[in-house]
Amino acid sequence: MKTYSEDEVKRLYADANAYLVQRWEPRPGYEAPTIVGGEGVYFWDVKGKRYLDFISQLYNVHIGLGNREVIEVAKRQLDELAYSSPSYFNVPQIQLARKLAQITPGDLCKTFFSNSGAEANEVAIKIAQLYRAAPKIISFWDAYHGSTYATVSVGGSARNRQHPGLSIMEEFKHVPSPYCYRCVYRKTYPECDLLCAEMIRYTIEKEGEKTVAAFLAEPICSWAGQVVPPPDYWPRVREICDEKGVLLIFDEVMTGFARTGKMFACEHWNVVPDIETYAKGITSGYVPLGATIVNKKIGDHFDEKGFPHSYTYSGHALACATSLAVIDYYYKEKLADRAAKMGEYMIGELKAMQDRQPIIGDVRGLGLFMGVELVANRDTREEIVPKNLTPEQRLNPEYNPIVYLSDKAKENGLIIGSSPGTGILRMMPTLVITKEQVDEGLRILENTIMETAKKFNLPKK
Ligand SMILES: Cc1ncc(COP(=O)(O)O)c(C=O)c1O
Incomplete structure (x- = not known):
């Protein structure tokens, strides 16, 4: 040293x-x-x-820091090909997209790569808005989904939003998280009959179903207080979203990649979102990478229409090769x-x-x-x-x-x-x-x- x-x-x-x-x-x-x-x-x-x-x-x-196996793979990839334009494909990018389709739940199958959690969420928001032709996103008060403009607006955390001069996108709406220790409705589970989930239904109805693109949240909301929801919370939310035709987006930037005892936290509730976002554990911090994965229906939609969005570093070869090595390590160990x-x-x-x-x-x-x-x-x-x-x-x-x-x-x-x-x-x-x-x-x-x-x-x- x-x-x-x-x-x-x-x-x-x-x-x-x-x-x-x-x-x-x-x-x-x-x-x-x-x-x-x-x-x-x-x-x-x-x-x-x-x-x-x-x-x-x-x-x-x-x-952990200093993992030699992953460092060696990254070094080899740097020697071979560090980067290629997003106008082309590269091998690690294709292999990682295939790997994500294999290890993620349900029919999540097509990935758009970016560089961070905030970008992965921006992509998810834009995909949902374009797919549904609707501008509004509902999410939790007190959540954090990144520091770019759309993610500051979608995350309801005052620490992030309440600064003089900062513009906030008003089409993003918020509901309380299932924070049972400090329930805002002064209720107790299970007698509450998941009033907090029902508030999502209520908000969608009041805003107008056709204007709401998605409900976006972490399966366990970190900033709201490491909030582990009751067992039937996410199944109920999934049901509400299906009933209203609203997409469910899980931000698994923090909870994904083995962190919670499952590869993805949504597996604890057997609930499959329509779109899921990743960063952090996808490379374990060895290089920056974000990813947004969508289900088949949404993937098919953009196969036809195209997704009007791009990053110079989307599908970065070094990042994708490193991610593959990190994912192998999760399974091997x-x-x-x-x-x-x-x-x-x-x-x-x-x-x-x-x-x-x-x-x-x-x-x-x-x-x-x-x-x-x-x-x-x-x-x-x-x-x-x-x-x-x-x-x-x-x-x-x-x-x-x-x-x-x-x-x-x-x-x-x-x-x-x-x-x-x-x-x-x-x-x-x-x-x-x-x-x-x-x-x-x-x-x-x-x-x-x-x-x-x-x-x-x-x-x-
Ligand atoms: C749940 C969640 N989403 C998104 C982000 C933003 O990720 P990044 O800092 O990579 O933009 C974070 C960062 O802490 C996060 O915890």
């Missing part, structure tokens, strides 16, 4: 501040780790500090089964931690796609992030327990997923994580939760 002197480190951070546009909500004086290497579930930064990563970088490096087993173990341990730590309000997840919701008071489910914080206080670890916890965990060598507005901690380690590494991470997590509870005098009585 290359080492950096103190002066070099200082210079790198000065240059990062001088030359990089800051993402999301910048915190004055905060230094994100500058990463120089990694292997499996660990990575290290320019200062030589090692981190155990419970979120697979950005929930995408499913097979049985990573979906491994995610199911390790996830069960980790959720069991987190539930045991919940018994010991009163600020853990809820633990939920499927496979290695998990969420821990911290609360100020378990009985009332009062949110852990105080409501009355100023924008500056919200990002300040002295005022916001979640920011404090996330900083402390990092200091203690553990990376967890969080955002300053909610008490939800996301846990999505690489699928090759071992039991010992899970235990190591959970020990750090529990100590950090205790430090946070002590500092903020939680739980509230």
